Amino acid sequence: MSEKRIRVLVAKPGLDGHDRGAKVIAQALRDAGMEVVYTGLRQTPEQIVSAAVQEDVDVVGMSILSGAHGTLFPEVIRLLREKGAGDILVVGGGIIPEEDIPALKEAGIAEVFGPGTPLEEVVKYIQENVKN
Amino acid sequence: MFKEDQLEKIAAKKENWTAKLEATKKKRPERQAQFATDSGVEINTVYTPLDLKDMDYERDLGLPGEYPFTRGVQPNLYRGRLWTMRQYAGFGSAEETNQRFRYLLEQGQTGLSCAFDLPTQIGYDSDHPLAQGEIGKVGVAIDSLADMETLFDQIPLGKVSTSMTINAPAGVLLAMYIACAEKQGFDKSQINGTIQNDVIKEYICRGTYILPPEPSMRLISNIFEYCSKEIPQWNTISISGYHIREAGATAAQEIAFTLANGIAYVDAAIKAGLDVDTFGPRLSFFFNAHLNFFEEIAKFRAARRIWAKVMKERFGAKNSRSWTLRFHTQTAGVSLTAQQPMVNIIRTAFEALSAVLGGTQSLHTNSYDEALALPCDESVMIALRTQQVIGYEIGVCDLVDPLGGSYYIESLTNALEEKAWDYISKIDALGGADKAIEYMQKEIHNSAYQYQLAIDNKKKTVIGVNSFIIKDEEKPKGLLKVDLSVGERQVAKLAKVKAGRDNAKVESLLKDIREAAQSNANLIPVFIDAVKEYVTLGEICGVLRDVFGEYKQQIVF
Numbered sequence: 001m002s003e004k005r006i007r008v009l010v011a012k013p014g015l016d017g018h019d020r021g022a023k024v025i026a027q028a029l030r031d032a033g034m035e036v037v038y039t040g041l042r043q044t045p046e047q048i049v050s051a052a053v054q055e056d057v058d059v060v061g062m063s064i065l066s067g068a069h070g071t072l073f074p075e076v077i078r079l080l081r082e083k084g085a086g087d088i089l090v091v092g093g094g095i096i097p098e099e100d101i102p103a104l105k106e107a108g109i110a111e112v113f114g115p116g117t118p119l120e121e122v123v124k125y126i127q128e129n130v131k132n
Numbered sequence: 133m134f135k136e137d138q139l140e141k142i143a144a145k146k147e148n149w150t151a152k153l154e155a156t157k158k159k160r161p162e163r164q165a166q167f168a169t170d171s172g173v174e175i176n177t178v179y180t181p182l183d184l185k186d187m188d189y190e191r192d193l194g195l196p197g198e199y200p201f202t203r204g205v206q207p208n209l210y211r212g213r214l215w216t217m218r219q220y221a222g223f224g225s226a227e228e229t230n231q232r233f234r235y236l237l238e239q240g241q242t243g244l245s246c247a248f249d250l251p252t253q254i255g256y257d258s259d260h261p262l263a264q265g266e267i268g269k270v271g272v273a274i275d276s277l278a279d280m281e282t283l284f285d286q287i288p289l290g291k292v293s294t295s296m297t298i299n300a301p302a303g304v305l306l307a308m309y310i311a312c313a314e315k316q317g318f319d320k321s322q323i324n325g326t327i328q329n330d331v332i333k334e335y336i337c338r339g340t341y342i343l344p345p346e347p348s349m350r351l352i353s354n355i356f357e358y359c360s361k362e363i364p365q366w367n368t369i370s371i372s373g374y375h376i377r378e379a380g381a382t383a384a385q386e387i388a389f390t391l392a393n394g395i396a397y398v399d400a401a402i403k404a405g406l407d408v409d410t411f412g413p414r415l416s417f418f419f420n421a422h423l424n425f426f427e428e429i430a431k432f433r434a435a436r437r438i439w440a441k442v443m444k445e446r447f448g449a450k451n452s453r454s455w456t457l458r459f460h461t462q463t464a465g466v467s468l469t470a471q472q473p474m475v476n477i478i479r480t481a482f483e484a485l486s487a488v489l490g491g492t493q494s495l496h497t498n499s500y501d502e503a504l505a506l507p508c509d510e511s512v513m514i515a516l517r518t519q520q521v522i523g524y525e526i527g528v529c530d531l532v533d534p535l536g537g538s539y540y541i542e543s544l545t546n547a548l549e550e551k552a553w554d555y556i557s558k559i560d561a562l563g564g565a566d567k568a569i570e571y572m573q574k575e576i577h578n579s580a581y582q583y584q585l586a587i588d589n590k591k592k593t594v595i596g597v598n599s600f601i602i603k604d605e606e607k608p609k610g611l612l613k614v615d616l617s618v619g620e621r622q623v624a625k626l627a628k629v630k631a632g633r634d635n636a637k638v639e640s641l642l643k644d645i646r647e648a649a650q651s652n653a654n655l656i657p658v659f660i661d662a663v664k665e666y667v668t669l670g671e672i673c674g675v676l677r678d679v680f681g682e683y684k685q686q687i688v689f
Contacts (some may be wrong), residue, residue, distance in 0.1 A: 015266050017252035017339015020379045023577050023689040036568045040687045041339045042254075042461075046261070066250055067506075067614065071265030086687050097505050098607050116468040116597040118588045 002130050006034040006130050007057040011048045014039050014081065016066035021093060025061060028119040029126065036109050046076040058130045061122075064094045074107035081108075093117070134181045142181055153177060155673040159220060169427040170579045170583075171384035173547045187542060192437070195225070195533040200440040202433050202545065203533040204491040205456040208531035216494035217519045218295060218460070222271035223506050224618045226282035229272040233287060235509065237463055239516055244325075244494060245295040247271030248305075250571040253340040255301045255673025267619035271297070275626045280308040281315065292319030295370070295460065295494075302329040302344035303351055304672050307659035310363070317459040324672040326367035326416060326460070329355060331370040332393040333372050335569045335683065337379035337576060342673060345566045347680035352397060353404040358409040358656035360486035367416040369397060370460060376572075377420035378578020383427050384548050386420060387435040388555035389565070389572050391442065395556070398447055408447045412454025421483040421490075423465040428483070430461070430544035432490025438549055438556075461487035463495040467502040471596035473608055481518045483556050488522050489535055491654055495519055533605030573688040626668070633666040641667050642675055649679040 009070055010026040012019055021042060030036045037055050039048060052074055060080070061074060081084055084119050092104065093113040101112050109127060134142075154323040176183075176681070184353060187193075194200055197207035206212065221244075222229045233244055248271040249265035257275045258267050265271050274280060283293075287338055298305045306327050313323045332342040352369065359368045373381075373390035381389065383493040401411055419435065419645065421428050439457035464485035470478045477500045484497045497515040499507030500630040507515070523529055535541045555575075562568040586592040593599045641662040648658045662672060 013260060015254055015340075016270070017334070017337075018378075018578050019339065020577075024581050025382075026689055027577070027581050034301075037688055038689055040685050042262075066266060067269040068265035095503065095505070097611060097613075116594070118598075119584060120588060122157075 002124045006126065007013060007055065008059040008061060008126070009039065009048070009049070009052050009057045009061075010032050011039040011043055011060060011062045012064075013043050013045060013048055013062055013072040014064055014066055014068040015042055016064055017118065018065040018069070018094075019063070021065075022030060022061075022063040025063070025122060027094070027120070028090055028123060029061075029103055034126070045072055045079055048076050049079040049083055049085070052080065052088060055083075057088060059089045059126055060094045061088070061126075064092070064096070067095070069096050069104065070096065070100060071103055071128045073109055077108035087131055089126070091122075091125070093122075096101050133187050137184055139181060146180060146182060148274055154649075157551075163643040165461050166433055169426065169544070170422065170424045171382040171548065171551060173427070173544060173551070173602050179543055181539065182244070183539050183543045187546075192546075193536060198454060199444070199458055201436045205436065205458055205493070206419040207532075208525070209491060209532040210488075211532070214523045214529060215488065215492050216293070217241050217516060218243040218245045218494045218496055219512060219516055220232075220245040220297065220462070220496045221512070223250075223612075224268040224272065224614050225621060226272055226274070226279045226617075228618075230283055230287070232286050233283075235513070236516070236601070237287070237292070239513060240520065241516060243293045243295065243494065245297070245582060246283070247274045250340065252302070252669060253298060253304075255304075255342050255669060255677070257668050257670030258619065258626055259430050260670060263619075265619075267622050268614055270381055272348040273622045274305065274308070275619070275622070275670060276629050276666045277308050277311055277663050278591060278625070278629045278666060282311045284312055284316075287315050288318070289313035289316055289557065290322040292324075293329075297328050299328050299331050299334050299340055300675055301669060303355055303656055304659050304669050305356065306366075307656060307663045308669075310491075311652065311664045312658055313617065314489045320363055321365075323363055324365045326370050327355070328372060328418070329369040330372045330397075331377055332392065332396060332565050332569070333390075336376060336572050337391070338375040339684045342681045343357075343676060345678045347676070348683075349397070349400040349566065350404070353401045353406065354656055356401050356414070357404070357406055358405075358654055359414060360410045364414075366414065368411065368414045368615055370416050370418045370420040371397065374418050374420045374462055375449060376576060378420060379462065379576050380583060381576045382432045382579050383422065383424065384551035384573060385579060386511055387431055387438065387548065388552035389559075389576075390417065390419070390567070391438055391451075391552065392556050392559040392565040392572075394439065395442060395446070399564060399567075400642065402447070408443070408449045412443060412447075412449050413451060415457075416493075417457055417459035419459050419461050419487075419492075420464050421461050421492075423467050423479060423483060425482055425486050426541060426544060426621075427548070428486035430541055430548050431492045432487070432492065433533075433536075433541070433545045434460075434548040434552060435459070436491070437545070438552055457539040458493045460494040460496070461492040462488075462497045463487070465498055465502060468500070469496060469594060469596045470503040472602060472603060473504065475595055476503070477514060480515065481522070485528070488528060491533065501611060504608060506614065508610055508612045510610075511574045570688050609679065625653065629666050630668070638671070640668050641665055642671060644681060645672060645675050649676060
C-alpha cells in the first residue's frame, strides 16, 4: 500500500521576479516524492488560492523577496479560510526580516524559512506538519 | 609564444615532476578528489607554458585597448581614471531616494544608479491594484515627470551620469529623464548615463517584462535609433548577465547567455535598418562578480574577446568602438549570507577585486546587510569604502591587466571562451536568444539546483551557513525599514498630478502614442511629448499593452 503523496503548490505572489529559490524548493520537494505545482510569477492572492483549491493541495509554499510579504501572505490565508481551505499548511520564504515573522505567524503562516535554510529542513518540516 | 625546444624541455621536466607529485599525494592526500571551477573547468595542480602552447599573443591577447581587447578596452585603463563607483540605490518615495543620492555623492561616489519599485518596472502606476504592497519597496516609485523632478532635485543632470535599472518601460523613463534635464536648463545632448533596456533577460530570469518579444525588440531598436541621433553619449542598453548569474547560471553560462542576448539585439537593430556602427559603440554590458576569484577574472577577459569577434567577424562592424565590450559589475547578491552578515564585507571585497582585475568600467559593491533588508546608510558606506580601498590603497590600479600572461588565467580564459561558444552555437541553432528563452531557463535552473545541493551536502563551503556556524547568533539591529505610508502618499501625489494637468491634452497625446505604436514610427519622440504634459507611466504602458498584448511566461522547472 502506498501512502498518499503530499501535494504542494509553490507560489510567487506579487510582482517580484526572483524565482530561483521557489524553483529550487519546488524541485527538492518533487525529488522528495511530493507532487508539486509551480504557479509562475506575478500571482495575485486570489489566483494562488484558486489554484490551491483547484489542485486540491495539502501545502502552499510562497516566496517573496520584494518586501511585500506583510500585505500578501496574510491575504492568501484570509482567502483560503474564506474558501473553506483553512486546513492547508501554508509556509513562506524569501528575504523576510526576523521582526516581521511573529506577525506572519499570527496571521496563520505556519513557518518562515529564511536565506540559508537547507532544502532537507523544508522537506522535513512539510512531511512532519502536513495535515493529510 | 614559446619555442618548440623550450616546450620539449619543460615537458620532460614536468614528466619527472608528475611522478614526484604522485608520491607526495600518497603521503599528503589532497583535500578533494577533483578540483574544478564553478563552471566545471577542471583545475590542474599547476600551470606551465605547456598549457598555452597554442596561444598566439597578437591573435589572442593583443595590447590593452586593441583587438581582441582581452587585456582591456582602454590603453591605460585605471592609470587614466578609476572605474565609476556607482552604488545602486532607490527606495520609498522620490524625496527619500533623492536624499540617498545626495548622501552618496557627498561620500565621493562618482555616478548615480537608480532602482525603481516593481510597479514602475512593470509599467503600472501606484494606484493600480497590482501595485498593492509593492510601492517603494525595491526601489523608488515613479508615476509621472513630477516624481522624476523630485528624484533629481538639486542634482544637475547635465553633469552627473545616471544608470537606470529599467527594462520593459525603458523608453518612457528615458523620456522622463530627458524632459527633467531640459527643465533643469540642460540640452539633451549633454546628458550621460545608461538604461538597462534588456528585455530578453527579463523573460529568462528577472521577471519585469510587459510586452511579447517582437514589440519589445522594436522598442529597443527605436531607442538605439533615437539615441544615436539625439543623445550620443547615452548607453542605450546594458546587456545583463548579472541576473542570469543570480538566478543560478555558472560563469560560462553567464557570459554565453548574455552575449547571445546581445547578438539578438544587434540582429534586431540591423533588421530594423540600422547600421551596426551607429549603435554598436553605445551597447554596454553588466556582469556579476562571484566568489570563484580566478574564474571571475578569466570570465571578464573571455567576454571581451568573444564580443570583439562577434562584432567584427559576425556583424562586420568597422568602427573599433563597436568591438569593445564595456561593462558594469555588481558583486554577487546571492553570495551574501543572512548568518554572520559582517563576513559579507569580506566576500564582497574579494568579488570587487576580481571585477577590477578583470577591467570593469563601473562597479557596485553590495552592502553586508542585503540578505536581510535594504541596506542602511552605514553598510552602504562600508561597501563604497571597499571600492575606495581597492582603488586607492592596494596598488592594483597602477598597471593594466596585471594577471595577463599568467599560465592559469590565460588557460581559464580560453576554457571559458570555448564553453561559451558551445552554448552560443546551441542558441543559434534554436533560432537565437529570443527563441531560446526556455532552453536558457532550464540550464540556469539545473545549475541553481546543483549549487544548492553542493551547499546542502557540504561540497561547497558557505561560512555561517554550513560551516563555522555560531549558535544563537545575535541578530543585527538597525535594519532599514521602508516607511509603510509611502504607498498612500504616492497614490495621493498621483491623484494631485492627474487633477492638475490638462486632461484633454493627455487624451490627445495618448491617441498619438497609439497611432505611433500601430505604425512603424519611432515611439521615443511621442513619449517625450507625452511625459512633458504629465501623462503617467501607467497610462503610456496601458496603451502599449492594449496595442501589442502582454507576454505570457512559460513555466519551466
